[in-house]
Amino acid sequence: MPRGKRRHAIDMRPSEDDQQSTKRQRNSYQNSRRYSKTDDAFSQKRCLTWFREYTTPDDPDTLGPEGMEKFCEDIGVEPENVAMLVLAYKMGAKQMGFFTQSEWLKGLTDLQCDTASKVQCKLEHLRSLLNDPNTFKIIYRYAYDFARDKDQRSMDIETAKAMLQLLLGKHWPLYAQFAQFLEQSKYKVINKDQWCNILEFSRTISNDLTNYDVDGAWPVMLDEFVEWLRQLRAQPTIS
Amino acid sequence: MDQTENDRKRANFSALSNANGAIIKMTANAGTGKPGDIKKIVIKNFKSKPTLPDNYQEQTWQKLREAVIAIQMSKRIEYSLEELYQAVENMCSHKMDSQLYVNLTALAEQHVKANIIPFLAESGDKLVYLKKMNEYWQAHCQQMIMIRSIFLYLDRTYVLQNPTVHSIWDMGLELFRDHIALNGLVQSRTVEGILILIEKERHGETVDRTLLKSLLRMLSDLQIYRDAFEQKFLVATKHLYQSEGQAKMEVLDVPAYLQHVDKRLQEENERLLHYLDSCTKHQLIVTVERQLINEHVTGILQKGLDQLLEENRMADLTLMYQLFSRVKNGTTELCAHFNAYIKKKGRTIVIDPEKDKSMVQDLLDYKDKMDNIVNTCFERNEKFGNSLREAFEYFINQRSNKPAELIAKYVDMKLRAGNKEATEEELEQILDKIMVQFRFIHGKDVFEAFYKKDLAKRLLVGKSASVDAEKSMLSKLKQECGGGFTSKLEGMFKDMELSRDINLAFRQSMQNSEHKELQNIDLTVNILTMGFWPTYPVMEVTLPHELLQYQSIFNKFYLAKHSGRKLQWQPTLGHCVLKAQFDAGPKDLQVSLFQALVLLLFNFDLTIPFEDIRTAVNIENGELKRTLQSLACGKARVLTKIPKGREVENTDKFQFNNEFTNKLFRIKINQIQMKETTEEQKATEERVYQDRQYQIDAAIVRIMKMRKTLSHNLLITELYKQLTFPVKPADLKKRIESLIDRDYMERDKDNQNQYNYVA
Numbered sequence A: 001m002p003r004g005k006r007r008h009a010i011d012m013r014p015s016e017d018d019q020q021s022t023k024r025q026r027n028s029y030q031n032s033r034r035y036s037k038t039d040d041a042f043s044q045k046r047c048l049t050w051f052r053e054y055t056t057p058d059d060p061d062t063l064g065p066e067g068m069e070k071f072c073e074d075i076g077v078e079p080e081n082v083a084m085l086v087l088a089y090k091m092g093a094k095q096m097g098f099f100t101q102s103e104w105l106k107g108l109t110d111l112q113c114d115t116a117s118k119v120q121c122k123l124e125h126l127r128s129l130l131n132d133p134n135t136f137k138i139i140y141r142y143a144y145d146f147a148r149d150k151d152q153r154s155m156d157i158e159t160a161k162a163m164l165q166l167l168l169g170k171h172w173p174l175y176a177q178f179a180q181f182l183e184q185s186k187y188k189v190i191n192k193d194q195w196c197n198i199l200e201f202s203r204t205i206s207n208d209l210t211n212y213d214v215d216g217a218w219p220v221m222l223d224e225f226v227e228w229l230r231q232l233r234a235q236p237t238i239s
Numbered sequence B: 001m002d003q004t005e006n007d008r009k010r011a012n013f014s015a016l017s018n019a020n021g022a023i024i025k026m027t028a029n030a031g032t033g034k035p036g037d038i039k040k041i042v043i044k045n046f047k048s049k050p051t052l053p054d055n056y057q058e059q060t061w062q063k064l065r066e067a068v069i070a071i072q073m074s075k076r077i078e079y080s081l082e083e084l085y086q087a088v089e090n091m092c093s094h095k096m097d098s099q100l101y102v103n104l105t106a107l108a109e110q111h112v113k114a115n116i117i118p119f120l121a122e123s124g125d126k127l128v129y130l131k132k133m134n135e136y137w138q139a140h141c142q143q144m145i146m147i148r149s150i151f152l153y154l155d156r157t158y159v160l161q162n163p164t165v166h167s168i169w170d171m172g173l174e175l176f177r178d179h180i181a182l183n184g185l186v187q188s189r190t191v192e193g194i195l196i197l198i199e200k201e202r203h204g205e206t207v208d209r210t211l212l213k214s215l216l217r218m219l220s221d222l223q224i225y226r227d228a229f230e231q232k233f234l235v236a237t238k239h240l241y242q243s244e245g246q247a248k249m250e251v252l253d254v255p256a257y258l259q260h261v262d263k264r265l266q267e268e269n270e271r272l273l274h275y276l277d278s279c280t281k282h283q284l285i286v287t288v289e290r291q292l293i294n295e296h297v298t299g300i301l302q303k304g305l306d307q308l309l310e311e312n313r314m315a316d317l318t319l320m321y322q323l324f325s326r327v328k329n330g331t332t333e334l335c336a337h338f339n340a341y342i343k344k345k346g347r348t349i350v351i352d353p354e355k356d357k358s359m360v361q362d363l364l365d366y367k368d369k370m371d372n373i374v375n376t377c378f379e380r381n382e383k384f385g386n387s388l389r390e391a392f393e394y395f396i397n398q399r400s401n402k403p404a405e406l407i408a409k410y411v412d413m414k415l416r417a418g419n420k421e422a423t424e425e426e427l428e429q430i431l432d433k434i435m436v437q438f439r440f441i442h443g444k445d446v447f448e449a450f451y452k453k454d455l456a457k458r459l460l461v462g463k464s465a466s467v468d469a470e471k472s473m474l475s476k477l478k479q480e481c482g483g484g485f486t487s488k489l490e491g492m493f494k495d496m497e498l499s500r501d502i503n504l505a506f507r508q509s510m511q512n513s514e515h516k517e518l519q520n521i522d523l524t525v526n527i528l529t530m531g532f533w534p535t536y537p538v539m540e541v542t543l544p545h546e547l548l549q550y551q552s553i554f555n556k557f558y559l560a561k562h563s564g565r566k567l568q569w570q571p572t573l574g575h576c577v578l579k580a581q582f583d584a585g586p587k588d589l590q591v592s593l594f595q596a597l598v599l600l601l602f603n604f605d606l607t608i609p610f611e612d613i614r615t616a617v618n619i620e621n622g623e624l625k626r627t628l629q630s631l632a633c634g635k636a637r638v639l640t641k642i643p644k645g646r647e648v649e650n651t652d653k654f655q656f657n658n659e660f661t662n663k664l665f666r667i668k669i670n671q672i673q674m675k676e677t678t679e680e681q682k683a684t685e686e687r688v689y690q691d692r693q694y695q696i697d698a699a700i701v702r703i704m705k706m707r708k709t710l711s712h713n714l715l716i717t718e719l720y721k722q723l724t725f726p727v728k729p730a731d732l733k734k735r736i737e738s739l740i741d742r743d744y745m746e747r748d749k750d751n752q753n754q755y756n757y758v759a
Helices: A002-010 A013-026 A028-037 A044-052 A065-075 A082-091 A101-111 A116-129 A133-147 A157-168 A175-184 A192-204 A220-234 B002-018 B056-072 B081-093 B097-115 B126-150 B152-161 B168-181 B184-202 B209-221 B225-251 B254-274 B278-292 B294-310 B314-324 B330-351 B353-377 B382-396 B402-415 B424-440 B444-461 B467-481 B483-511 B545-561 B593-601 B610-617 B621-632 B676-707 B712-722 B729-741
Strands: B575-582 B585-592 B607-609 B639-642 B653-656 B666-668 B709-711 B745-747 B754-757
Touching (some): A101 A116, A157 A192, A175 A220, A192 A220, A192 B745, B097 B126, B126 B152, B126 B184, B126 B209, B168 B184, B209 B254, B225 B254, B225 B278, B278 B294, B314 B330, B330 B382, B402 B424, B402 B467, B402 B676, B444 B467, B444 B676, B483 B545, B575 B593, B593 B610, B610 B621, B676 B709, B676 B745, B676 B754, B712 B729, B712 B754, B729 B745
């Protein structure tokens, strides 16, 4: 995996720190002293110590939902804020609501953050990443695997709606109708192909649906959505 | 002709004899003279040239002039015609011909000019005017003929030698044209008069056709037919029929209108025959056709075609076809509407579930009717034949699956034994017609599924009417759809044949075996190859000891011959003949295996409660109830139910009915048919549907495996090429999505319209 290799090649030092981290954790005095001294430079150790603040002794290598809540509070971001998604993407987090130690280190090393305030400063940057269409697409696709229940191949419809709201809610004028469509449809899950095509749809199909080709390769779900919406619009609106 | 020929000859001779200038005398006394005499030929000079009197020219002309004027005035001619002719001839001989011609022309012109006056006067009645005109024209012709006869010599010599000069007849015509016919007033009056007459005739009045003919001949002789008459005539025709067409279309129904058009066309043709110039024919007919047919093609078709087809009005349809084939695009339009009608009507046959019972027969009748119309009314026009087929194919597939199913059932009905309504040939014909319908069906797999189910029943119960008919149907199917389609059906027939041989061999081996106690029971086994036959639910039942023993003997016998095979007994399909002893005497009971199992219990006990029967035979509850119902509540009640009643309850008891009577010796006790039709049908449909899903999946994977990467549209096109049953694009998409979901293929990351094969 390229990601693993790269990380290994670039950062030789952190691995060193990794080994010492357990020792350091016990020595909190020393830790806090270092903390104050080298305030602005990124420190892997400090980063790791910070990670420990959110973990429980039972599972020191994984930051769980409770820790996540606290973490969000510390950096002053709602858990359902899109910035959290980008942050998770940066970490390469596999599962929503959890960060593993390696994910944490990788992501925060990339961002050069080891304190809450540093992360806070980066939030704008993280959000701005979404403005690049290509990065957005990658994050959008990442979001599917990130958010879905790992026991299942497909994402349940409620999660899907929440994620779509998060990612497309602002930019896609038809999102409200689409959510409404899902509400009344028989769909219980969304598969990855459908998920990816929703983004494509939101990007290429005009709001009046005139450039939608039913004979195109669109998944049947979108065919149905278009038909549903056209019918809805054909009806005289009751005001 | 003869006359003129003679004239000419005489003229030549007279020229010889009258040229009394040079006389050649030839003394040919060779015969009479003595030998040695010198022959002398003497050539003498002209004696003297005869001279004409000085005033010869004036006098002769005077004579001729008088004669001409006499002719023009219709008076007696003073001189004999011979004399006059001679005079002309003489004048011509003396080179007075050109002067003579000029004089004659002037004379004729003067006369014609003078004659215009009455035609310019105010005229009241058109008819009178026309008659007068005709009279004058006739007179003019008469006169010119007369004059020409007299001046024939002039015509023959002078006119012929001078190409620029008109013949006397032509000169006469020209004068008439220039001075009379080309006169605006005269011409318009005449033409108007003619047109009024024609219009009158068109409105049904009788008119003087000879007058019309004569006048129109005049116009064409004068070479003004086209300019003066034809244009106006065609315009008048157009106006007349334009308004008539519109009016009649509103008033008349379509057949009457068509009759009317036909009548009109006939009339116009007659008109051509009787008085119009034949050069008008094309334009006139075209005009009439355009106004009466072309303009109303759509109207006629929309208003009346459906009704005509509905009521099978052959004569009217034939007429319609004939009329429409006269105009451009007429048959194309007719064909299109014909097509639309078939589709519309056909749809009503197919689409209504309440008419399912008669659907196939209706389809056959409908096809016959339409075929008949194409053959007799539309002259077997290929375009119509194709359109007919296309329309059938279209509407039959408007309702998916059901027509295919019903056609299969219809065939079953026809092929089943006891169907005595048709002879072999008739049956063959029916099958041929059925095949025509079958050809239209898109989902042939549905037909196959139902056909197979029914065929299995026919074969297993031995109910097939005729092996020949079965084979014939099979070969038809094979021809139509290829061996792949019929291989399973053929397999079923083969199974039946092999089973016959196996049974023979088995019976022989039984005779030699030690199982003497089983020899008075006959066993026939049909070995069905799994896969060829429809799948039947397996039911475990408790068989009597003898049968179990028999089964195991057969198992051994069969597996000894064919090792490595597995036999599975299907009790649901078995049937037996039981010998029963009633008070009234012995009977043979033809029953199903289940019925037999129940009846055999009564060998040991005369009254048995329901629950005991169930434990003894171990037949599924519902099935057992139906079986008992057939034995105790049906037509032949060999058991008595206690208490009596139609429905079988768990608490009922059953008793052997000793008093059972029936006039027949062998009695067939029908099984009560489960209301299985809908369920069974659903199951068959479901299976076909499942099969199709697999076929689609397989096709997609096959294509993708070959192409590796393919755009959506190309994939869909390929699929439609490969799949033999109708599918909606949405269904294909669902299968594609399912395959994507199952990682057989993936959507291209950058191009959502493209798929990649995943190995």
